[in-house]
Amino acid sequence: MLRLLCAFLLLPAAVAAQDQVTTYTLDNGMNVVVIEDHRAPVVTHMVWYRAGSADEPPGASGVAHFLEHLLFKATDDLASGEFSATVAANGGSDNAFTSYDYTAYFQRVAADRLELMMRMEADRMNDLRLTPEDIATERDVILEERNQRVEARPGALAREQMMASQYLNHRYGVPIIGWKHEMETLSLEDALSFYDLYYSPNNAILVVAGDVVPEEVLALAEDYYGPIPAEPQLPDRFRSEEPPQTAPRRLVFEDPRVAQPYLLRSYLAPERDAGDQTAAAALVYLADLIGGSPFTSELGKALQFDSDVAVYTGAGYDGISLDDTTFTISLAPSVGVTLEEGEAAMDAVIAQFLADGPDPEAMERIRNQQKAAQIYARDDVQGLARRYGQGLTSGLTVEDLQAWPEILQAVTAEDVMAAAQVVFDPRRSVTTYITPPAEGPTEELSQ
Amino acid sequence: MIRLALAAVMTLCAATAQAEIEVQEVTSPGGTDAWLVETHEIPFVAVEIFFRGGASLDREGKRGAANLMTALIEEGSGDLDAQAFQIELETMAAEFSYDVYDDALTVSARFLTDNRDAAVALLNQSLTDPRFDEPAIERVRGQVLSNIRSDAQDPNDIASETFYREAFGAHPYGSDLNGTIESVSALTRDDLLQSFDDTIVRDRASVAVVGDITPEELGAMLDTLFDGLPDSGPPLPEDVAVGISGGQTVIEFPSPQSVALFGHAGMDREDPDYFAAYILNEILGGSGRQSILMEEVREKRGLTYGVGSYLVAKDHADLYLGSVASANDRIGEAIEVIRDEWARMAEDGVTAEQLAEAKTYITGAYPLRFDGNARIANILVGMQFTGLPADYIATRNDRMNAVTLEDINRVAGALLKPEALHFVVVGQPEGVVGTN
Numbered sequence: 052m053l054r055l056l057c058a059f060l061l062l063p064a065a066v067a068a069q070d071q072v073t074t075y076t077l078d079n080g081m082n083v084v085v086i087e088d089h090r091a092p093v094v095t096h097m098v099w100y101r102a103g104s105a106d107e108p109p110g111a112s113g114v115a116h117f118l119e120h121l122l123f124k125a126t127d128d129l130a131s132g133e134f135s136a137t138v139a140a141n142g143g144s145d146n147a148f149t150s151y152d153y154t155a156y157f158q159r160v161a162a163d164r165l166e167l168m169m170r171m172e173a174d175r176m177n178d179l180r181l182t183p184e185d186i187a188t189e190r191d192v193i194l195e196e197r198n199q200r201v202e203a204r205p206g207a208l209a210r211e212q213m214m215a216s217q218y219l220n221h222r223y224g225v226p227i228i229g230w231k232h233e234m235e236t237l238s239l240e241d242a243l244s245f246y247d248l249y250y251s252p253n254n255a256i257l258v259v260a261g262d263v264v265p266e267e268v269l270a271l272a273e274d275y276y277g278p279i280p281a282e283p284q285l286p287d288r289f290r291s292e293e294p295p296q297t298a299p300r301r302l303v304f305e306d307p308r309v310a311q312p313y314l315l316r317s318y319l320a321p322e323r324d325a326g327d328q329t330a331a332a333a334l335v336y337l338a339d340l341i342g343g344s345p346f347t348s349e350l351g352k353a354l355q356f357d358s359d360v361a362v363y364t365g366a367g368y369d370g371i372s373l374d375d376t377t378f379t380i381s382l383a384p385s386v387g388v389t390l391e392e393g394e395a396a397m398d399a400v401i402a403q404f405l406a407d408g409p410d411p412e413a414m415e416r417i418r419n420q421q422k423a424a425q426i427y428a429r430d431d432v433q434g435l436a437r438r439y440g441q442g443l444t445s446g447l448t449v450e451d452l453q454a455w456p457e458i459l460q461a462v463t464a465e466d467v468m469a470a471a472q473v474v475f476d477p478r479r480s481v482t483t484y485i486t487p488p489a490e491g492p493t494e495e496l497s498q
Numbered sequence: 499m500i501r502l503a504l505a506a507v508m509t510l511c512a513a514t515a516q517a518e519i520e521v522q523e524v525t526s527p528g529g530t531d532a533w534l535v536e537t538h539e540i541p542f543v544a545v546e547i548f549f550r551g552g553a554s555l556d557r558e559g560k561r562g563a564a565n566l567m568t569a570l571i572e573e574g575s576g577d578l579d580a581q582a583f584q585i586e587l588e589t590m591a592a593e594f595s596y597d598v599y600d601d602a603l604t605v606s607a608r609f610l611t612d613n614r615d616a617a618v619a620l621l622n623q624s625l626t627d628p629r630f631d632e633p634a635i636e637r638v639r640g641q642v643l644s645n646i647r648s649d650a651q652d653p654n655d656i657a658s659e660t661f662y663r664e665a666f667g668a669h670p671y672g673s674d675l676n677g678t679i680e681s682v683s684a685l686t687r688d689d690l691l692q693s694f695d696d697t698i699v700r701d702r703a704s705v706a707v708v709g710d711i712t713p714e715e716l717g718a719m720l721d722t723l724f725d726g727l728p729d730s731g732p733p734l735p736e737d738v739a740v741g742i743s744g745g746q747t748v749i750e751f752p753s754p755q756s757v758a759l760f761g762h763a764g765m766d767r768e769d770p771d772y773f774a775a776y777i778l779n780e781i782l783g784g785s786g787r788q789s790i791l792m793e794e795v796r797e798k799r800g801l802t803y804g805v806g807s808y809l810v811a812k813d814h815a816d817l818y819l820g821s822v823a824s825a826n827d828r829i830g831e832a833i834e835v836i837r838d839e840w841a842r843m844a845e846d847g848v849t850a851e852q853l854a855e856a857k858t859y860i861t862g863a864y865p866l867r868f869d870g871n872a873r874i875a876n877i878l879v880g881m882q883f884t885g886l887p888a889d890y891i892a893t894r895n896d897r898m899n900a901v902t903l904e905d906i907n908r909v910a911g912a913l914l915k916p917e918a919l920h921f922v923v924v925g926q927p928e929g930v931v932g933t934n
Binding site: 091139141143144161200203261308355383385386422431 | 803858859
């Protein structure tokens with residue numbers, strides 16, 4: 052069965068192999084995670100900052116991501132562009148990414164080049180030298196990035212509106228890349244004040260994964276990151292919390308570029324909390340049971356097999372998040388089925404699930420797949436490294452990450468039902484129709 | 499019993515990294531060849547199979563048959579309908595995926611050592627005894643039609659479809675392998691069975707296996723896996739010349755940003771100058787390091803988030819393509835800069851320093867690719883498909899390093915044809931006018 056192009060949501064994937072992991076903390080507060088994999092002479096070096104778009108000051112949306120771009124400019128020791136050029140000259144690749152709760156930088160190189168990577172990454176933690184020209188040109192680049200990722204994609208524009216509606220008071224309602232009108236005003240001062248506050252060892256996590264020896268990584272980290280002073284003014288990560296949602300919210304997003312109408316619904320959902328991950332583990336099962344496989348999930352079976360209501364159904368949940376996250380379901384109706392009819396059919400499936408509970412055989416298949424995922428995960432050490440970085444910047448501890456596979460194995464049908472009762476509350480939902488304008492080009496769609 | 503041609507242990511030596519990838523060339527008792535990297539650290543196996551031909555084997559008037567057929571392979575086989583087939587896979591925690599491209603139908607599988615025999619039997623069943631049940635055909639046809647409609651509203655897909663149509667006309671490369679609303683709507687179950695028989699055949703298969711399995715076990719596995727496949731299929735399409743000429747095609751599309759796909763003829767993978775062309779592209783528009791195009795279009799002028807170029811060596815034609823996206827009022831300038839750099843490179847070539855830097859990157863990055871069972875299997879099957887020997891891994895960097903400044907600048911003058919560069923622009927570009 053084909054996955055549609057409008058595949059809106061990623062399935063959750065969260066596992067960890069703990070036998071390869073060693074952790075330390077430097078005197079200045081920087082966390083160090085070493086993941087060993089000696090199959091190839093390669094290392095991935097990552098630095099994660101506990102600072103993302105949800106930590107931005109009001110009016111400066113996009114500055115976390117803007118700063119991420121600017122970190123490839125000059126420092127006191129390196130010319131603009133020299134960082135990446137040096138990585139490339141050593142046969143490596145590098146990049147960076149920004150999310151709501153973190154900003155991360157990584158390089159993949161031959162294992163014997165780790166020291167050079169650390170020297171350069173430690174340098175740009177404190178010694179960036181930005182110019183007004185950097186700001187002007189790079190601001191154009193991020194605006195083009197927004198054009199490419201968001202403005203040119205009706206699905207992305209709709210999703211922004213949905214998130215803004217889901218989060219009335221929390222910064223997750225503001226897009227990571229920023230609102231365009233605020234991006235246009237981002238200044239050198241905006242970037243530097245974010246940098247000075249958050250780019251500090253006591254706000255950072257070093258993750259080194261690959262063909263390395265933990266003690267040697269620690270020694271290098273002490274040499275290069277150890278001398279950087281901790282930031283005494285580092286604030287607590289306070290975010291405005293959501294008020295209780297007391298009414299369902301509904302959006303209709305129209306765009307002539309939408310070829311295939313579909314609907315998205317998000318529900319506010321608990322995330323994985325330190326020492327308390329059972330509800331999140333149950334939601335991983337719930338997403339799989341409701342909309343994981345188009346062949347065997349409740350939505351897939353009812354709306355794609357037993358009836359011809361939908362050409363696509365899905366559910367998604369990602370529990371790694373500092374604050375309350377979302378559980379999402381989606382549906383693209385078949386030709387001749389309206390969004391209203393599709394939504395009613397979807398709600399009937401959910402109601403039936405709440406009445407019947409999970410199919411015990413499906414529960415066991417998911418449990419078994421989660422177990423196998425532990426084995427497959429060991430083939431992807433970069434993925435493991437990312438999971439540690441994401442978890443540790445999202446309020447989880449190493450112990451939480453290592454306990455997660457067992458917590459997943461222990462999920463019961465009762466856990467799933469308890470989580471479903473909490474999440475599937477219409478008053479906590481936002482439902483978005485993404486559709487061409489009513490008078491739009493519907494010629495092909497009406498056949 | 500099993501003939502093992504154990505290739506010499508190939509050591510990848512680069513300036514910055516060394517990896518030992520021991521590729522064993524295994525021939526099964528039944529005569530099927532495969533490449534194996536045996537590694538027992540993790541109890542699973544990754545399998546990659548390419549069947550040459552793919553969507554280019556669509557018969558006259560049946561465009562989209564291979565695509566719809568491929569999407570239906572996972573919809574049940576033997577006595578298992580679609581849902582029973584998937585439940586079987588989930589129960590084993592095995593993953594099979596089937597994809598089709600212009601030149602190949604590909605199968606990727608991974609399964610745990612514990613379930614190996616059952617997984618291989620199921621994979622074989624899917625490749626020999628598909629059900630193509632009518633309800634499944636209609637359901638997946640609906641999904642394909644939905645994708646075709648979405649593509650028709652996607653600027654990148656519009657650009658690509660237009661460029662390939664202008665470049666290749668009636669050749670299979672000239673149309674989208676999804677087919678059209680009309681062609682896909684008309685496909686019958688017999689058409690899909692025909693496509694299946696045409697495409698999934700023994701003598702067009704390349705196989706790579708990496709993981710927890712011995713050569714002896716692999717020999718037996720291969721014979722189970724390929725049991726019942728037809729020996730051969732219908733002829734592959736003819737080679738085709740790139741029929742697009744210099745200029746611009748503008749397609750109006752409501753978006754604040756325009757996307758452009760550009761290019762002209764490329765270079766055959768087997769051309770002795772291919773290594774020089776590969777390095778040349780790395781310098782001009784490659785993605786691994788700061789290219790000239792990224793420097794000029796993004797870093798200096800802030801005209802785009804991304805611009806790049808790439809050599810496309812297909813079985814029956816070769817292209818040199820690139821793409822860029824810029825705001826409607828800036829795409830004209832971006833195109834101008836790209837045309838200028840293309841011409842400058844054709845005229846002046848690269849410097850000794852640029853060549854040395856690119857070589858360091860390319861040779862250093864190569865060993866870093868071999869870092870996971872699935873990744874290695876994918877590289878190995880690609881090498882077989884391209885006609886490269888197993889010892890290519892050991893010689894590839896030497897061949898890159900052997901490219902001289904004279905070579906690369908000769909190739910720059912011959913390969914880059916600024917006057918032949920054609921841009922397909924989709925959006926509402928200001929000041930960009932079509933030439934045809």
